[in-house]
Amino acid sequence: MPETKQKKPAAPKKPAATAESKLAKLGLRTDMDLVLHLPMRYEDETEVLTIREACMRGGEVSQVEGVVTSNEIAYKPRRQLLVHIADETGDIQLRFMNFYGSQVKQLAEGTRVRARGEVRHGFFGAEMVHPAYKIVNEGAPLPTSLTPVYPSGEGLSQLVLRRAIADAMKRVDWTDTLPPEVLKTMRLHPLETAVRTLHYPPPQIDENALIDRTHPAWTRVKFDELLAQQLSLKRAQRARRAKGAAKLGKVGTLSSAFEASLPFKLTKAQQRVLKEIREDIKQPYPMQRLLQGDVGSGKTIVAALSAAQAIDSGYQAALMAPTEILADQHFRKIAAWLEPLGVKVAWLTGSLKKKEKEAAYALVESGAAQLVIGTHAIIQDTVQFAKLGLVIVDEQHRFGVGQRLTLRNKGNGDNVPHQLMMSATPIPRTLAMTYYADLEVSVIDELPPGRTPIVTAVVDQNRRDEVIARVHAAALEGRQAYWVCPLIEESEALQLQTATETYETLAAALPDLRVGLVHGRLKPAEKAEVMDAFAAGDIHVLVATTVIEVGVDVPNSSLMVIEHAERFGLSQLHQLRGRVGRGSAASVCLLLYQSPLGPVAKQRLMTMRETTDGFEIARRDLEIRGPGEFLGSRQSGQAMLRFADLETDGWLVDQARDVAHALLHEATPANKATVEAHLERWLGGREEFLKV
Structure with missing residues (x-):
């Protein structure tokens, strides 16, 4: 009897997503989440x-x-x-x-x-x-009021959102978390009045003030949001201060000999910043300081002098950089300064061979290596420090929260290492006050003497032959040049191909010059070989991808060509430009662009042509791109400010900081209850994200 084919049972249908699950996808899980899900615009159906x-x-x-x-x-x-x-x-x-x-x-x-x-x-x-x-x-x-339109998600209608928010408004606890004297002094609306106005604005309301978020109802919401952030960060700072740290109080023979051996004098800004760090690491609680300074301002020497104080005090120091090229630059420079003075500097990166790694691990664990320099390889579980007292993180925004925490947790017992974070991307004041309120901030706002200003020109791609001729002329005068290839984010392979083609084109166009090529796919030893040849003057023109963005210091290079400059962000362009102008020769940066330019790209290139001031560039970058560019992964897992705008609401940041300080400084039972209630309302379980 022939077999009858059995029908496969139908796959069970996925249960339809409920309104609750759709709301949860938007982060709307509690009544307060819904109440604070405010309209992005309004429609007048009155x-x-x-x-x-x-x-x-x-x-x-x-x-x-x-x-x-x-x-x-x-x-x-x-x-x-x-x-x-x-x-x-x-x-x-x-x-x-x-x-x-x-x-x-x-x-x-x-x-x-x-x-x-x-x-x-x-x-x-x-x-x-x-x-x-x-x-x-x-x-x-x-309707008797303007109709709100809310940020929404897939399959979530405005009708469902409006009903959910209206229901939550009936259930939520409207007790005001701000002290009456703050409301009175700042002339703020009660929270319930402000939020109801934003959800159900009356027809006679100033619609322009509502849309551009200058209405007093918006002011109250923005202030509460900023206050929650300030309270959380400042409380995290206090919690850190409650932990123990080694007192690195000895500025001894190493520090003195090191400073005396320098062939240059520290600038006043470097001296001021070094004094701040030295005072911090003497304390019995962990330093958490951000050292920022423009490209070429001399942050590395300050970091090395800080490490010398840790070593003088009987502790180890570690310096972690985001790329092998940058880590290598630090290692060569700092080892040349400190090893002649008897300091053992260990080198640790992922590309080391097994035997070399094991030898480095042994030096670190025994304490024989007083300073360890490397990439994120430093934070591997296999790396155990004998007595870690100071952690230095360069280009800190390029590391994840977890990576920086792991390095900080390499201390011994209850002692947390002091932490110095460095950034060559200057952070605008309002951003530093808002997202770095838990840190002390030091600024090197002065360049070493003898640096020549960099002239920046914006050049159409059609004049590429003229640019090649300019490179040739610079080489004949004994100078060197960088030629940076375009950023192609969607394809590393395509970026590599472009770099290789540019290298071949320039080598053919400049047969009497030596042209080199460096990119991210080269093996570390090959990269080091090319960079050494360029530093020694054996290569006239270095074709590179953005691997040379930070850390490369060749004083003889005086010409920088950035191809398709319109594809780069402002801070990246500024970093790349900072690779020249490090010697006494007049330096030039040529920004090659492909027309037509969009308005944002045009704005960026104009900014680069108009100023070399990193802080002014950072301010304009904040205007163009928002805070994400500066924060990197610091705020990983936590949304940016939803309501406050750092460009227009800087005055509110000042007020929020002062109120947060007063509430935490006078730790009365009433103030403690106010702080808890305010943080619960605005951050709920998300406060942990701000603590790193």
Whole structure:
């Protein structure tokens, strides 16, 4: 008897996502989450115009009401639904390019419709394209406030969001978390009044102030958000100070001999910053200091002098850099300074051979290596320090939160190492006050003497031959040049191909010069070989990807060409430009661009041409790109400020900082309760993300 084929059981259908799960995807899990999910814009549905009035106002968004007189699906020039509605003054066409079968039935002849959209005058008369609409009964009441439009997610309608928020508003505890004296001094609205105004603004409200977020209701919400952030960061700072740290109080023979051996004198800014760090690491609680300074301001020597104090005090120091090229630059420079003075400096990166790694591990664990320099290989579990007292993290925004925490946890017992974080991307004041409120900030705001200003020119790609001639002329004068290839984020392989092609083109165009190539795919030994040859002057032109962005210091290089400069961010362009201008020769940076330029790219290139001041560039970068560029992965897992804008609300940051300080400084039971309630309302379980 033939076998009958068994039918495979149908795969079980996935349960449809509930409204709760859709809300949870947006991070809306509690009533307070919903209440603080504020509108991104508003629609005015408080007024209905006659169709004739709306048509006379052509080009404006208007709301009309009428009865459907015809409904048809047309196929020219493409499939579309055409619906005509009329009132006693005239008629108008509603046109839908994308529609469902249910809409055709819903908008049947005789149905009363209220539609809102921009009125256009086309070949077939007045029309609205894809208007918002609802089916209504004759005499249906109009809303009495502006209609909020909320940030939403897939499958989550505005109607569902509005209902969920309205329900949450009835259940939530509206007790104000701000002390009455703060409300009075700052003339702030009560929170409930402010939030209700933003969800249900009355028709007579100043709509412009609502949209540009300058209305007093917005001010209250922004202040509360900033205060929560300040309280959380400052409380984290206090918690860190409660932990123990080694007192690195000895500025001894090594520090003195090191400073005396330097062939240059520290600038006043370097001396000031070094004094701040030295005072910090003498304390019995861990230093958490951010050292920022423009490209070439001399942060490395300050870091090395800080490490010398740790070594003088009988402890080890570690310096971690994000790339092998940068770590290698630090190692060569600092080892040349300290090893002649009897300091053992260990080198540790992922590319070391097994035997070399094991030898380095043994030096670190025994304490024979007083200073360890390397990449994230330093934080591997296999690396055990004998007595780690100071951790230095260069280009700190390029490391993840977890990586920096792991290095900090390499201390012994209850002692946490002091931590110095360095950044060559100057951070605007408001950003530092907001996102780095838990750190002490030191700024080297002075360049060493003898540096020549860099002239920056913006050049169209069509003049590429002239640029090659400029490179040739510089080489004949005994100078060296960088040629940086375009950033191609979507494909590392394509970026490598571009770099290789550029190298071949330049080698062919400049047969009497030595052209070198360095990129991220080269083995560390090959990279080091090329960089050594360039530093020694054996290579005239170095073709490179952005691996040379930081740390490369060749004083004889005086010309930088950045190809497709419009693809780079401002801080990257500034970092790349900082590779030249390190000697006494006049230096030039040429920004090659492909026209036409978009408005943002044009703004960036104009900024680079106008100023070499890193802090001014950082300020403009904040305007263009927002805070993410500066923070890197510091805020990993935690959203940026949702309501406050650091460019326009800097004055509120100052106020929030002062109120946070007062609440934490005077630790009365009432103040403690206020702090807890405010943080619970605004951060809930997310406070942990701010503590690193």
